Amino acid sequence: MSSSDPQRFQPVGIDPAEVKALAKRVRGPVLTPEDEGYDTERAGYQLARQHRPDLVVGATGTADVRAAVEFARSHALPVAVQGTGHASAGIAGEGGVLINTTRMTGVRLNLEANTAWVAAGTRWDEVIHEAAPAGLAPLSGSYPGLAVVPYTLAGGLSLLSRRYGYAADHVRSIDVVTADGRLRHVTEESCPDLFWALRGGRDNFGVVTGIEIGLVPITTLYGGSLQFPGESAAEVFDTYLRWTATVPDEMSSSIMQMSYPDIPAFPEALRGRQAVNIRIAYAADTLDDAEGLVEPLRALGPTSDTLGQLPYTEAGSIYADPPSPGFIEAGTALLGALDTTAVRTLLDLAPPHAPVPHIFELRHLGGRLALPPAVANAVGNRDARYLLNVVSRLERADITEIRPAHKRMLEALAPWSTGGRLLNFMNGEDAAKEVRSAYEPKDYQRLTEIKAVYDPDNTFRLNHNIPPADPRNPRLA
Template identity: 70%
Template sequence: MNRPADRVTGPVLAPRDKGYDEERAGWQTARRHRPDLVVGAAGPADVQAAVTYAQEHGLPVGVQGTGHASAAVAAEGGVLITTARMSAVRVDADARTAWVAAGTRWDQVIDRTAPAGLAPLSGSAPRVGAVSYTLGGGLALLSRSFGYAADHVRGLDVVTADGRLRHVTQDSDPDLFWALRGGRDNFGVVTGMEIDLVPVATLFGGVLIFPVEKAAEVFGTYLQWAATVPEAMNSSIALISLPDVPAIPEPMRGRHTVHVRIACAAGDPGAGERLVAPLRAISPMLDTLGELAYADAGSIYNDPVAPGAVESGTAMLGELDAAAVRTILDLAGPHAPVPHIVELRHLGGRLAHPPAVANAVGNRDARYLLNVISRLERAGLTQIRPAHARMFEAIGPWSTGGRFLNFMNGENAAAQVRSAYNPTDHRRLTALKAVHDPANLFRLNHNIPPARGPVRD
């Protein structure tokens, strides 16, 4: 097969080439793309050349930044565009905005914005790619306070299926701008984006860790507490099975523990102290809460940096009660055959409000996001998948039926894409897909297929 190497600055590699495996590798190691060609884009022109080549040869296109999401979409064949070389940030402190190139990680953005006392709406893991995260919605550490990251996009540079590089805004193309913010990489390869920044230099945050023997009390107190807190308070609760390895400090090593993560944007640390008092009253075994520079906010979740093999699933939930807590603890407690992380992220607040400029992010009425995460180093897929299925079936009475695109991994994720959107919005997305990518060139992803006929609401 001919290659577009003469039109590309970065590497263009086939399966037998040296460096191919390294170029296609990402954080997720459970499943990886195995494309016919992988193009290491060094800039927008390389992306254009790769998309044009794929279009001319009838090959599907995928795009990968840090590779955190490939568990759900790893595919054989086609052209994979990697964007890690496209790493750049420009900050306009006066306007409270930043321009971020396609392969930039959130920690790189934070390094540039923190000196100005500003922060992006980044998530719990600072090494995740900023652009892919935002296009999928972007559930940030401070989203209850400010909304989804996708709500704060001002403009996007994107290479569409015809190979054109376009600057898309609400004024230039409102339909495509709406679809890109929530439709992820279904409508083109975004090479850069302009985002709002928020005036947050510090927050009140950290983690409270409790022994599993207090799990029912902590979960019950947490749900009552979460129903009362203001939008400034962002939090989650997780039941975590910790491995018996030296890296885990005693007395948590090899045990189940309950983690309550806190990120309060109230400004006054004293306000955060007062708000968390009901949780502290349960006497955690570890309490790291205090004033924290936003640049250090990744320590709240302490998500793993090293690549790993992970299977996970997600569901949007409504209001929860004691029966929901019992269901979760029965299936994920110390007696469970498969070690999990089972997490509830508190939604609501600004997440429930429509953004100033509408986008495709759905399920804004959900009250909690449930994540179930299992590492393949600790159990096999033949154990993990049935265990996850049991959890999601059991929690069904409290589910809204929706899912969240950023956390949609696992065996059946591609078939669940529709559930990430409101039904009317999904129909609109398929209609716009038929306009901008009728051949479904961009399909090595959480795919939105083009409509095949008139779309009716």
């Protein structure tokens, strides 16, 4: 929708003179819906639903962030923060101030401590590139184009997480602008409650301008994918589930069924058909036993096999997530132990037996993910064994078909569900309603109490919102 469209969102009345005054305080762009470039500035990876703010500030540094937060507070406007915009379908809001951090990039390595300081808008591929010559790697996810800060503060499920835990478990310090406009350097020692809450509570407590993260001594993985025809799905899923019960913590993997569209962009053998992909990322100190570990999967006769050793700088090729923005609807759930009945339940609700979803995936959890971190944080649901993601492209089906199909699949798997969610993957229609499910009950209560201290007016509420504990607060979400 263009900025000249008369049906577009109508902003609240902000005095143009005050907008001009703010623009003089910041180095980045300050745009209202009437300004050229507004749509570009608010755009992100997710196109299905995007923030439509009264004002968007393209921050270039901490001073710009402080000015934007102070402006929002003085005008009683809510604040949203956006990096690459992958999560916006679940949390996008109308009105308020959107702070775009994509211009705030930079990586500083500390090789004595094996850490990296990372600016708010930095993507994982930048950190991977800087760390690799030192023989180190960050706990990055399957897609290296994600922004580091929001991914990590929401937990961060890495290709290395079964060995090392969540990315949030490896945060050493955080620079954050809180609702009072103050820049705080937060560590376990300086501010233990806020440090605990930010690592898992994402942007509910302020705008993070940079974080210091631990790096791990990984240079090479054994990884890639095995592809099988859709007709073999039941056997492949059953074998995969049995296999995950036997592998060491250094082995991370997932299994996915994908329905390929009938278009020339895909090989003729896949067009209009289903295929099953198993993705592997094995990160042990020695990779000598890798071939033996995957042999039970190879014995099923994959039609495509890309497994082999690769440098961590090429880890993004394992999942090969699409880099281009798209219209996506997704659902998610955390699951416990799965059996043959669970597999049949999944497959009966997926193509070719039922229309949509276009992709459903199980990621193997456990290992170090199931253990508490050295320094406690708010990331919950560590007892889950698998993560289910259900994804559909809106270009290929109507939303009125997709949402009921996702709901049927998630409800059918209720007997195996833990009832929890991972914040990084909560991007569907009900994301705002499911925030509590990302935390243990006592931790959620503690988060609301910390929120009441640092953001009592719930200024940071255009997100996976945790309202402040005080029930008398008029801005409770």
